[in-house]
Amino acid sequence: GQSLEQPSEVTAVEGAIVQINCTYQTSGFYGLSWYQQHDGGAPTFLSYNALDGLEETGRFSSFLSRSDSYGYLLLQELQMKDSASYFCAAHGQNFVFGPGTRLSVLP
Amino acid sequence: EAQVTQNPRYLITVTGKKLTVTCSQNMNHEYMSWYRQDPGLGLRQIYYSMNVEVTDKGDVPEGYKVSRKEKRNFPLILESPSPNQTSLYFCASSWDATGTGQVSLHFGNGTRLTVT
Numbered sequence: 001g002q003s004l005e006q007p008s009e010v011t012a013v014e015g016a017i018v019q020i021n022c023t024y025q026t027s028g029f030y031g032l033s034w035y036q037q038h039d040g041g042a043p044t045f046l047s048y049n050a051l052d053g054l055e056e057t058g059r060f061s062s063f064l065s066r067s068d069s070y071g072y073l074l075l076q077e078l079q080m081k082d083s084a085s086y087f088c089a090a091h092g093q094n095f096v097f098g099p100g101t102r103l104s105v106l107p
Numbered sequence: 108e109a110q111v112t113q114n115p116r117y118l119i120t121v122t123g124k125k126l127t128v129t130c131s132q133n134m135n136h137e138y139m140s141w142y143r144q145d146p147g148l149g150l151r152q153i154y155y156s157m158n159v160e161v162t163d164k165g166d167v168p169e170g171y172k173v174s175r176k177e178k179r180n181f182p183l184i185l186e187s188p189s190p191n192q193t194s195l196y197f198c199a200s201s202w203d204a205t206g207t208g209q210v211s212l213h214f215g216n217g218t219r220l221t222v223t
Binding site: 008031033035041042043044045048087089091094095096097098099100 | 140142147148149150151152155163165166197199201210211212213214215216217
């Protein structure tokens with residue numbers, strides 16, 4: 001089967017840096033992506049890693065280690081608007097999502 | 108504007124009354140999928156489709172049907188809804204699920220279904 005694990009909740013203050021981890025077990029793995037979902041909204045795409053290493057997109061970076069079946073999303077210079085749920089998703093034959101991490105950014 | 112359109116946004120129905128949630132995308136995407144979202148359980152896949160007339164079960168297909176007669180449309184059918192199908196449903200599409208190129212899912216705005 002396929003499964004992904006993430007922490008259920010993370011709390012940080014404005015301006016801080018936070019890392020959300022994701023471990024996966026999946027067959028036919030192509031890459032790992034990250035999505036953001038605000039309350040009441042639809043998930044939106046943030047980043048995708050097909051190869052090992054760090055991908056940077058503005059304040060957000062994502063990392064993948066295929067040998068460790070592990071990835072993370074790094075959010076820098078946190079803002080209140082970053083309060084949301086974050087999902088990792090493994091790409092194989094299909095897209096499989098993790099359970100999500102709820103990030104709360106405090107003033 | 109490139110988008111995935113789901114209808115309706117909200118639906119309240121009774122047990123056993125057949126319903127269809129429509130999903131349409133205007134991006135000529137090959138891949139389409141349905142997810143349900145319940146508190147603490149993330150996005151669980153119901154069915155997906157790699158192309159026209161090609162559909163496959165996801166993790167939670169029981170009680171649902173889909174069809175893919177045209178590339179742009181992927182309706183979700185509940186033949187006999189039950190209260191445990193009360194959930195938030197999302198349709199999504201992408202060029203492809205596989206490959207090493209950057210592939211992202213585009214989501215519809217969601218359908219909140221309540222079955223009493």
